[in-house]
Amino acid sequence: MMAISAKRLSHLISLKRPIKHSGVSSYSASSFNQIEYSKWNNGGGTFHKSACIDPTVLIEIGAVVHSKAVLGPNVHVGSGTVVGPEVTIGHSTKIGYNVGLSNCRIGDSCVVHHGVCIGQDGFGFFVDDKGNMMKKPQLLNAIIGDHVEIGANTCIDRGSWRDTVIGDHSKLDNLVQIGHNVVIGKGCMLCGQVGIAGSVTMGDYITLGGRVAVRDHVSIASKVRLAANSCVTKDIREPGDYGGFPAVPIHEWRRQVASRYRISKKAIL
8 A cells, every 4th residue: 555654644745736737638448557556545545656645535436546646644536536657635625526636736624525526637729720629739737736626527728838726715606617727816715617718817806796707817905795696797806796798897787777777657648
């Protein structure tokens, strides 16, 4: 069993070593050499002999930890979860069932609920001179801070030109989509079905209501709150409350709604 001392493991995690960029986002049957995998006694899961796993880790039956992954003390990996090569998981983090982790580093004391996918390729394509749809390289990582909670079936893509980052103490609801190269600050709250397109930069303590959409390459200042179903189409530079499509200061949005209501009521009369 590949178990290392807590002191050695703590040193490995503190290095925050970069993840090698192999560019491979899937595993072939031939690459899964069963001889190099063993059963983990605490839970019955499967681990690669080169993985660095603290003895206190629980790997449930049906979970797989691949080569050179690093799992800190008191990590819990649920059944059906796949921890990809060179993924790092900090101490006391809980991983739910059927989670897919690749090309990522997860901090301490995080909660990752069932069905989450972190570190897969982002949605990046271009049309070449012949009109063919070509894939843009997606070779960087997803970095999850400490004390982050990620709801069920949320997806966080790896970066292409910069790492995708979720700041410390941020909370993501179920069914949230985080595109490649997105940087989210600390203490942010994203409600269900929020969608953030690629290369968005968000400050600290931002709250996005349910089904908020943010277009690519925009920036949102710290301490912004967005009403449910809003759509951010340009930079928001000042803290405050916003709403609507496109998102505007909340008082302006309320006046727009009231004005449309009065106009529609007059038309009926």
